[in-house]
Amino acid sequence: MGELRALEAVDPEVAGLIREEEVRQARTMRLIPSENYVSKAVLEATGTVLTNKYSEGYAGKRYYQGQGVIDRLEQLAIDRAKALFGAEHANVQPYSGSPANLAVYAAFCKPGDRVLGMGLPHGGHLTHGWPVSVTGQFYEAHQYTVRRQDELIDYDEVRRMARELRPAMIIAGATAYPRVIDFEIFAEIAAEVGARLMCDIAHIAGLVVGGVHPSPVPLADAVTTTTHKTLRGPRGGMILCKAAHAGAINKAVFPGLQGGPHNHTTAGLAVALAEASTESFRDYAAQVVSNSRALCEGLLSEGFRLVTGGSDNHLALVDLTPLGVPGKPAAQALERAGIVCNYNTIPYDPRKPFDPSGIRIGTPAITSRGMREGEMALLAGWIGRVVRHIGDPAVEESVRAEVEGLCAGFPAPGLD
Ligand code: DSN
Numbered sequence: 001m002g003e004l005r006a007l008e009a010v011d012p013e014v015a016g017l018i019r020e021e022e023v024r025q026a027r028t029m030r031l032i033p034s035e036n037y038v039s040k041a042v043l044e045a046t047g048t049v050l051t052n053k054y055s056e057g058y059a060g061k062r063y064y065q066g067q068g069v070i071d072r073l074e075q076l077a078i079d080r081a082k083a084l085f086g087a088e089h090a091n092v093q094p095y096s097g098s099p100a101n102l103a104v105y106a107a108f109c110k111p112g113d114r115v116l117g118m119g120l121p122h123g124g125h126l127t128h129g130w131p132v133s134v135t136g137q138f139y140e141a142h143q144y145t146v147r148r149q150d151e152l153i154d155y156d157e158v159r160r161m162a163r164e165l166r167p168a169m170i171i172a173g174a175t176a177y178p179r180v181i182d183f184e185i186f187a188e189i190a191a192e193v194g195a196r197l198m199c200d201i202a203h204i205a206g207l208v209v210g211g212v213h214p215s216p217v218p219l220a221d222a223v224t225t226t227t228h229k230t231l232r233g234p235r236g237g238m239i240l241c242k243a244a245h246a247g248a249i250n251k252a253v254f255p256g257l258q259g260g261p262h263n264h265t266t267a268g269l270a271v272a273l274a275e276a277s278t279e280s281f282r283d284y285a286a287q288v289v290s291n292s293r294a295l296c297e298g299l300l301s302e303g304f305r306l307v308t309g310g311s312d313n314h315l316a317l318v319d320l321t322p323l324g325v326p327g328k329p330a331a332q333a334l335e336r337a338g339i340v341c342n343y344n345t346i347p348y349d350p351r352k353p354f355d356p357s358g359i360r361i362g363t364p365a366i367t368s369r370g371m372r373e374g375e376m377a378l379l380a381g382w383i384g385r386v387v388r389h390i391g392d393p394a395v396e397e398s399v400r401a402e403v404e405g406l407c408a409g410f411p412a413p414g415l416d
Contacts, residue, residue: 002040002416026415027404029379031341033315033362034175034203034229037369037413038268039275046234046268054260058250070263077266080273084209085217087240092269093253093261094237097202097226101127101171102135103239104222106252108196109168111138116161116195117171118153119143121345121353123317125200128171142167146177146347151308153177155185162193172216173200173224176344176360178292178311183216196221204313206230206364209276210285213313221245227265230288230314230364232281233272236265284367288314291363294373298380304387307346307358315362319346323387327356330387334359337386337396338403339379369410378406 008015025037038046050073056063059071074092081090094100109115115135118124122145126133129141142165147154162170170193172186183199190197199216205225207213217223222241227233241249254261275281289312296310299318307317320330327343334341344360351357361383366375382399389395 022415026412027407028335028338028340029403029407030365031339031361031363033360033364034226036229036232036364037415038228038232038234038272040414041275042232042234042268042271043414045271046264048264048267050263050267053263055263056254056260058254070266073263073270074261074266077270077273080270080277081238081240084273084277085215085223085240087217087223088243089241089246089249091239091241091246091249091253092236092266093258094224094239095258095262096235096237097125097200097224098127098237099253099257100224100226100237100239101125101198101200103249103252103257104198104224105135105139105169106256107245107248108198108221109139112140113168114140114142114165115169115171116142116144116158116165116167118174118177119145121349122146122347123174123177124171125173125175125202128173128200148348151347152179153181155182155189158186159189159192162189162195166193167195169196169198171198171200172220173198173202175203176315176317178306178308178313178316180213180312181216183214183219187216187219190221199223200225202226203229203315206232206276206281207285207288207313210282210288212285212289222249227269227272230285231272231276232284232364232368233276234265234268236262236269238269287372288363288367290373291367291371291376292316294376295361295363295380298377299383302380302384304384314364315360317344317346318359318361319357320359320387321357325387325390326351327358328354329390331359333386333390333396334383336393337382337399338407339383339386339399365412366410369407369412371406371410375406375410378402 055070077092078090117128120130127135129136144158170190197220199220204213208215227236292311305319331343341359341361344358345356346358
């Protein structure tokens with residue numbers, strides 16, 4: 001991260017915590033599929049004086065003076081986003097993925113309207129209409145599922161539910177689905193029933209622009225994404241939409257839901273979008289998927305069951321039931337061994353969400369370190385060893401030493 005001279009002098013406690021986190025990120029295998037390492041350039045852009053500026057409104061129409069630089073910066077981010085995703089319009093102001101999704105609800109639906117999204121336990125996001133989210137409270141939300149027999153999205157069920165419910169909006173996209181999503185079928189269904197289609201590509205945005213997952217941009221009324229997952233930008237959100245919806249989407253973001261945009265984040269995003277437009281980012285995206293497949297093969301040979309049998313994208317859902325270990329103690333043991341993932345429900349999980357049957361793992365961050373198929377084989381073996389010897393400190397200690405040894409050979413972007 002570089003020098004923290006002022007911070008160390010003014011607030012050594014916070015500086016110390018940042019340093020500790022830096023060491024953790026350097027020395028562990030970070031497998032949480034929604035996390036990544038941003039480049040030093042993105043880090044630098046986000047830690048700037050742009051955080052000092054208020055700029056409610058949009059370029060050319062702000063509610064504060066002093067926008068000469070900010071207008072140019074935001075327009076640059078918008079132009080880069082439109083070019084990269086092939087979108088007619090981009091709004092780069094959402095604070096993150098959930099506010100981006102809420103803005104699309106606000107633009108396309110009235111409170112109480114019917115919406116149809118993927119159920120959380122089947123891989124959808126809270127904001128896809130799950131009851132504890134306001135999206136499940138302010139709207140009449142219905143949820144489609146994956147099929148029990150193959151754990152794939154049941155497009156026939158989506159079509160049947162859409163015909164029956166006639167929702168105002170259909171939501172496609174997931175946070176824990178290891179396969180390609182067929183946005184064409186969703187677009188067909190939405191057109192048939194006269195619903196708006198929102199595609200949430202938060203997890204796969206980097207794969208979409210890297211050319212290894214089909215893009216929903218030409219098909220959907222609006223596409224939402226976070227900017228910090230596979231896209232490898234700063235924490236933030238973004239909405240891409242048809243020109244016809246630009247006014248409604250902009251109004252929903254500001255003044256509908258948000259105040260001033262986080263201009264330091266917009267700067268980091270502009271940089272990340274430029275980085276994601278390069279040939280090397282395409283190579284990165286392809287390697288993320290190759291690594292995910294290699295890791296899955298290794299885990300299968302270690303005796304794990306994988307939801308849907310494997311992965312076509314950046315993540316896998318591992319069902320630990322065959323090894324007789326629940327997800328939570330496994331995730332905790334893996335963390336002690338230097339392998340960081342999250343416990344996760346599997347579809348039709350007989351266990352509770354806070355103590356589920358699975359773990360969710362992904363390759364975006366370790367691929368950013370330059371790791372490839374050979375390292376995935378080692379990783380699968382380590383995961384197998386730790387889970388088979390759950391709670392054995394000697395095994396955890398020895399795997400941790402091997403993990404740290406490997407990490408030392410693959411420096412993480414943005415860290416010293
Ligand atoms: N929290 C994100 C994830 O981990 O998938 C989704 O918002």
